[in-house]
Amino acid sequence: MTASVTLTGLNHWYGTFQVLKDIELQIEAGEYVTLLGPSGCGKTTLLSVLGGFVQPTEGRVLIGDTDATHVPAVKRPTTTVFQDYALFPHMSLRDNVGFGLRMAGMGRKDRHARAEAMLDLVGLRDAASKRPHALSGGQRQRVALARALAVEPDVLLLDEPLGALDLKLRRFMQDELKTIQKQVGTTFVHVTHDQEEAMAIADRIVVMNAGRIEDQGPPDRVYREPASQFTADFMGENNHIPGNRISTGIETPFGVLPGDPAITAGAAICVRPEDIRADTRGSFQIGNAQLRDVAFFGTYCRAHLVPEQAPDIVLTAYLDAGRAWAAGETVALSAEVEDFRIFDAEQK
Amino acid sequence: MMRFLPWAYLLVAFVFIYLPVGVLVLFSFQSGGLPVPPFNGPSLRWYETILSDPDLMGALRNSLIVALGSSAVAVTLGFLAAYGLARHILPGSALMRGLLIAPLTVSYLIVGLGLLIVLTRTGLGLSLWTAAIGHVVINLPLAFAIIYASMGAQQQNAERAARDLGASEMKVIVLITVPMLLPSIAAAFFLSVTLSWDEFIISFLLTRFDVTLPVEIWSLLRSGLSPQLNAIGSFVFLISVAVVLLLELVVFRRTRP
Numbered sequence: 001m002t003a004s005v006t007l008t009g010l011n012h013w014y015g016t017f018q019v020l021k022d023i024e025l026q027i028e029a030g031e032y033v034t035l036l037g038p039s040g041c042g043k044t045t046l047l048s049v050l051g052g053f054v055q056p057t058e059g060r061v062l063i064g065d066t067d068a069t070h071v072p073a074v075k076r077p078t079t080t081v082f083q084d085y086a087l088f089p090h091m092s093l094r095d096n097v098g099f100g101l102r103m104a105g106m107g108r109k110d111r112h113a114r115a116e117a118m119l120d121l122v123g124l125r126d127a128a129s130k131r132p133h134a135l136s137g138g139q140r141q142r143v144a145l146a147r148a149l150a151v152e153p154d155v156l157l158l159d160e161p162l163g164a165l166d167l168k169l170r171r172f173m174q175d176e177l178k179t180i181q182k183q184v185g186t187t188f189v190h191v192t193h194d195q196e197e198a199m200a201i202a203d204r205i206v207v208m209n210a211g212r213i214e215d216q217g218p219p220d221r222v223y224r225e226p227a228s229q230f231t232a233d234f235m236g237e238n239n240h241i242p243g244n245r246i247s248t249g250i251e252t253p254f255g256v257l258p259g260d261p262a263i264t265a266g267a268a269i270c271v272r273p274e275d276i277r278a279d280t281r282g283s284f285q286i287g288n289a290q291l292r293d294v295a296f297f298g299t300y301c302r303a304h305l306v307p308e309q310a311p312d313i314v315l316t317a318y319l320d321a322g323r324a325w326a327a328g329e330t331v332a333l334s335a336e337v338e339d340f341r342i343f344d345a346e347q348k
Numbered sequence: 349m350m351r352f353l354p355w356a357y358l359l360v361a362f363v364f365i366y367l368p369v370g371v372l373v374l375f376s377f378q379s380g381g382l383p384v385p386p387f388n389g390p391s392l393r394w395y396e397t398i399l400s401d402p403d404l405m406g407a408l409r410n411s412l413i414v415a416l417g418s419s420a421v422a423v424t425l426g427f428l429a430a431y432g433l434a435r436h437i438l439p440g441s442a443l444m445r446g447l448l449i450a451p452l453t454v455s456y457l458i459v460g461l462g463l464l465i466v467l468t469r470t471g472l473g474l475s476l477w478t479a480a481i482g483h484v485v486i487n488l489p490l491a492f493a494i495i496y497a498s499m500g501a502q503q504q505n506a507e508r509a510a511r512d513l514g515a516s517e518m519k520v521i522v523l524i525t526v527p528m529l530l531p532s533i534a535a536a537f538f539l540s541v542t543l544s545w546d547e548f549i550i551s552f553l554l555t556r557f558d559v560t561l562p563v564e565i566w567s568l569l570r571s572g573l574s575p576q577l578n579a580i581g582s583f584v585f586l587i588s589v590a591v592v593l594l595l596e597l598v599v600f601r602r603t604r605p
Contacts, residue, residue, distance in 0.1 A: 051512060073512050086509035089502075090527040099523075100513035151513060 002186050003064035003077065003154035004029045005050065010059030012045060019045045021211040023059065027155075027189065027204075032181050034190045034198040037208035038234070043191045044159060046208070050189060051157050052076040063154060077154035081161045085144040087132040093119060093143050094128040100151035118146040121180065138169045145177075149184060156181075158190040162197060174200045195235050199223065207231045229343040232270045239276070239315050243267035243342070250342055253310035254286045257340055266345035273302070275339035276317035282334030289315065289333050294325040301325055305333065369585065376578035394579040404580065407564035410476055411545055414560055418483035419491075419540035423533060425484070426491030431525065434499040435507075445496070452489040459485055460553035467554070474556040482550035487540040494539070498532035538595040542588055 010023035019042045027033050035043040048054040049061060052073035061069045068076055079100065088096050098106075098115035106114070119125045122142035132140055141161060148156055161177075162170045178201045181188045192198050198205045199219040206216040207230070215227040226232040243250040243266070249258040250267050257269070276286070289305035292314065300318035303325060307313060317333065319325055379391030398404050429448055433441050451459065463482050467474060503525055510524045511517075526533065548562040555563060565580055 053508065053512075073508075074514055074516065078512075080509070080512050082505060082509060084505055086505040088506055088510070088524060088528075090530075099510065099515075103510075103514035103516075103519065147509075147513070 001077070001152045001154050002029045004062075005155055005187065005189070006060075006062040007046075007049075008060045008062075010046075010049065010056050010061075012042075012049065012054065012056045012058070014045075019211050020049070020056065023213060025206065025213065025216070027187060029064075029187055030185050032178065032188045032190070032201060032203045033206060034192055034202040034204075035206050035208055036192055036195060036198040036234070037214075038193060041208040042211040043193075043208050047080075047157050047159055047189065047191050050155065051078050051080045078157055079148035079151055079153040080157040080159060081141075081144045081148050083160045083163055085132075085140045087140055087143055087147070089132055092129050092131060093124065093135075096132065096143055097147045097150050099147065104151065115146075115150060118150045119143070121149070121183070122146045122176075137164055138173065141165065141173065142176075145180070149180075149186070153186060155187045155189060158188065160191055160193070162192070162194075170197065171200070177201055199235075205235075207234060209234070226270075226341060229268050229270065232341055232343070237273050237316055238270045239273065239317075241269040241271065241310075241313065242345070243269045253313070254307065255284070257284065257337060257342070259337070259342070261342045263342060263344050268343045268345045270341040270343065271335055271339055273316045274300070274318045275335050276315060276333055277335060278317070278319050278331050278333060280332050280334050283337045284335050284340070286315070286333035286335065288330050291325060291327055291329050291331055293327050294319070296321065305331060307333070372578050373582045373585070375575055376582040378575040378578070380575075382573060382575070394575045395583075397576050398579050398583065404561075404564060404568075407559055407561045410558050411561040414476055414480045414483060414551070415541045415544040418480040418544050419487060419537050421480075422484045422487035422540050423491045423495075423537045426488050426493075426536060427495050427526075427529075427533060429488075429492050430496035430499055431521065434496060435504070448492050449489045451485060452493070456486060456547065456549045460550040463550070464553045474554055476555060476558050476560075478554040479551045479560060482554050483540075483544040483547060486547070486550065487543060490543070491536040491540055494536040495529060495532050498529055503528045534598065535595065538591055542591055545584075545588065545591075 005025070005027040007023050007025040010020050010025075011018065012020040021042075023046065035046060037043045045054060049056050052068070052071055052075075056069065059069070060067060063077060088099065091099070094112055094115045095102075097118050098111040101111045101114055116125055116128055119128050122145055124139060124142055124146070127135065127139070132143065135143065141164075144161070158177075162173050165173060174197060177188070177190075190198075190201065202219055204216060205219050205222045207214045207222060207226075209230045215222055215231040217227075222231060223235050226235060232238050241252050241254075243252045243257070245251075245261075245263050245265055245267060246256065249256050250261065250263070250269065251257075252269060261267070286307055287309050289307040292304040292306055294301050294303040297318075298321065300321050303317050303319050305315045305317055307315060315333070319331075374387060376394060377390035377392070378387060379389045379393055429444075432438070433445055438444065460482060463478065463485070464474075467478055472478065506524050506528060507520050510520045515523065546562065547560075548566065551560040552563050552566065559567075561580075561584065565577065568574075568577060568580075
């Protein structure tokens, strides 16, 4: 089962502290959405509002066409995969996964059959009689997923589900989650602070900061054309160059960036490290820069460079890993004009 | 030499603790009429006497009923109070916690006297019921403290997950909270049982015709020393040891992974 989710005019305060500010969000049925943001940005609160654990101070929550704002968690067609999994330690995996079905009044035999089918989906059928403490972190995570999916929720909420796993397992589980979501078709809302995780699994990324939605869209759009400077900084690495509005474009220490952005005075210009090239073939010349240090990262060399025209700026660039770079050498840099993102310096 | 000193000290300490109990048990097998040396036995004569004494056996049964009944009530109330205070933000919850635990600091004599005055004033007669009420008063704070201390975030998260999966509040308590807290609930129960089982002052003040075992033993003591008392004492001791062993085997063994 699956359903769309509509959040309108959502505001929430914890005491006098406003954690959610004017949240408007439309999630399509069967979509995989990640809520991405730093700690304390309100993403987990937003998930709790969706799950019915927190009543929003203002605003409405629609699941499908039903107003669920005041429906408690018990009665919502949502289930949650909690950060610490919250498995029931005194029950076997079969009983853990079958718990929701038992609450729905399903008989023991059907329930066990369904629980085992769900455990099969996450590759743990053979462990059905074990207790949670006998499992590894990754396996517990799968059980939590199976338990939440067993009741066929319309919307599955995942609260940093992969946070406790090591990197390799996390990458593997990301693929698993994506596959399972495609298989069951349920709407998944996944909270994370890991932008790589968000890009790896989401159909759409919702970037949050200080209680607001900063940006939302498909991963490549959010990465390539971030709507705000915060998003540009949060999604991967970025270089910052100060600029000023002049009639022909934006004046930078490296020359004028042509264009007509809607900026009146100061500009904050961002350019991705991978968009800076170590030659003069780009359409915008940054000029010579001195290589301060360089580190080998496998597919690229991450370098810090001090441009001659603006010695107070340090640029980060991903240089070709196929060539040996030495600190102290002078490199000519350029980039394409359209790779620069220009934001109003007043806004943060 | 220095290596044996700690062991010697340990031995002396244990002798100090267990010698009286050992002597008590030894002279319960005395075949003569006085529990004093020389030991002439062994004989099960006094055990036969106590087991065929209807008053003693009645008191034993009363003690068991009071201990199990009052502990069940104390643990149930203690659990509900702990659950309420741990899971809900209530006005004055710190004060409520304090008031729940405060009776621990009041001596049994004061608790017994207070209840005696109230009960005689209200015209409720003294019986096993009133002794059981007294035992609930002294065991409830303990049960509350033990169970409240073991309520942590782990159960809270599991309870939240259960609600998320559609469990009603009642089901959450019965299927999640109680099973997860079973070790501490059982510990509180068995501790209450042993305290109630041994308790004398409150039982003495609040019972009249049906009495508990410690009260019966006290009335026997007034008629002088007899190996019969040693036999009862050993018998009571045996039961206490059995309860403690049960607690150790059933409860604590399982919580250790």
